[in-house]
Amino acid sequence: MTTLKDVAEHTGLGLGTVSRALSGHPNVRPETRRRVEAAARKLGYQSNGLARALRSNRSNSIGLIIPDLENEFYTTAASVVQGLLAAEGFRLIVSCSNNSPEVDIELLGTLIENRVDGIVHVPCTPDGSDLVRTANPGVPIVEYARRSSARGVDSVIGDDERGSAEIVQHLVDLGHRNIAVIAGPSGLSTTTDRVSGFEQACRKNRLPKRGCPVLYGPSYDAQWGEVATNQIIDDHPDVTAIFASSSRGALGALKALRKRSLSVPKDISLVGFLNPAWLDVSEPPLTTYELPLNDMGDMTARLLLDRIRRPRTEQAAEPQVLRFDGRMILRESTAPPRTHSL
Amino acid sequence: MTTLKDVAEHTGLGLGTVSRALSGHPNVRPETRRRVEAAARKLGYQSNGLARALRSNRSNSIGLIIPDLENEFYTTAASVVQGLLAAEGFRLIVSCSNNSPEVDIELLGTLIENRVDGIVHVPCTPDGSDLVRTANPGVPIVEYARRSSARGVDSVIGDDERGSAEIVQHLVDLGHRNIAVIAGPSGLSTTTDRVSGFEQACRKNRLPKRGCPVLYGPSYDAQWGEVATNQIIDDHPDVTAIFASSSRGALGALKALRKRSLSVPKDISLVGFLNPAWLDVSEPPLTTYELPLNDMGDMTARLLLDRIRRPRTEQAAEPQVLRFDGRMILRESTAPPRTHSL
């Protein structure tokens, strides 16, 4: 592979000059720059980013850790963040923890090892980015979607609590008093917040506590949604409405209900959470709570860039928590509770 | 940040020994290794991957360029590939070209600059990875899903042609003779292959050429699916079945049909292509052609690893083209052609 040195020798110029010419440094005669560029092109020169990053101590890359590459909730964020960062000259290194805390830690380590300039992190554990944060106070980290107890870390999250409360209230308004929630893994802030919103609404409306089961699961995926739904139908025959607190969970619930030939909303009402593209061509179209994912991704990228670029002294000492409101989307999956038995 | 040198000084050992101890080199006394490890932990040492990669000329990272981060077709591949590579000690750098040839080229350049050990590429143009290939004959590249004219590049693709032909044949068997296809951007091999399969089936069954319009579009996304569907209904009233040749296209078609209150399959039959998770909870569940994405992703990763690890001389001189067969999934979106007018 041709190096800067090769170009220097080829042009008879010094290494420094060639470097400056190629990196757009002002103090270079236009004529010289042209010569260098011509030689570089001719020799097929490709600058070595590793060497540059090592020397200049800036890698121009940002790490992103999401728990699931096949969940639109996270890939939307990835997409938005990558778009914005690319425009600012940063590369995005996307990695996926599969919701495993061990992998998560390991990935954080690798990112640090590769000297990324900043990290967007969807933590898989309550203490989240803490380990890395303490080991490495230098790298700016923004937590996305879920927040953790890590200190000195900004976060951009949706107002899950309020969203949950709102959507449950809608069910109550229709007359439901026995509502089940398909929750995610306990310990994640999203789960906690969504369940908390649910319980808040229950309390406010004096719903019977034991008539409103909360099913914590191993993940947010469709399979768990399916299992949980079957469990609800089997073990809680009084339940007339299900709140699937994630998009994949809703998908699973839909599948389970369909397999059992239960009609939504005639036999049972179903609401989702989040609004993936397919949710309004489902049978039936699902009532849900939409979060402004584009704005959230946008803000995540901006916040991180700001942390990277502004000297620390200028910045707010306290980490920021930016919470985004969503809105309910009424579709056709809810109705007053059934009067017949299943 | 603490460096190897710091650890060396702290332990009173030489730089080389410390390096060996930490990288698991056999020739180190266990006792010494323990001491080094303790010191490293105590000082919060984080090895610098950039320096290692620069020196050892191996970055342990693989680049992946996909055209769309929000399309499950590609993210599934990303997920599978990343899983396999992670197990082998490689990092995956995911980037997204947004189907823009310029961005695509640029991303390839960045990957090369950062000295990735290999590249998985979904090309956005007919000549694909060619530019980089010629500029940089050293880096192994595997093209995924779409193949290009680039020389010396392996590819792993689905048998789009046969899949198309099969699914169109199903429509013909039901009695349809006026079938429209919502195709993607012309020039992509997937588009070409799918259209070619379609035309093959048309010819074989002597369908009227001008009664079977092919709508090429700007992208594979849902919006184009919607636009195309409207166009078909408006401009081709004889069409009784639509072949949406991508998953997002099918989603758009479904939305358009729903908006016009056309019933599938009573008014019009609709088949999709590929089988995202939500496709069987849609209204109606869509008949489609499923590709073995997991196997394809798996093979992509293996092929690339092999190219990276095996000396070039041992390898097949000719680039390989691995074509994967899929299978039709019959659901409820097709029926004999309508006998009424719309």
Next chain:
DNA sequence: CTGAAAGCGCTAACAC
């Protein structure tokens, strides 16, 4: 404006 020189942090040869 340009050249020379000093490293960034690490690995790999080579001596001991």
Next chain:
DNA sequence: GTGTTAGCGCTTTCAG
């Protein structure tokens, strides 16, 4: 087994 040394390819002083 361990220490020493020479760079990987680049940026960035510092002189001129």
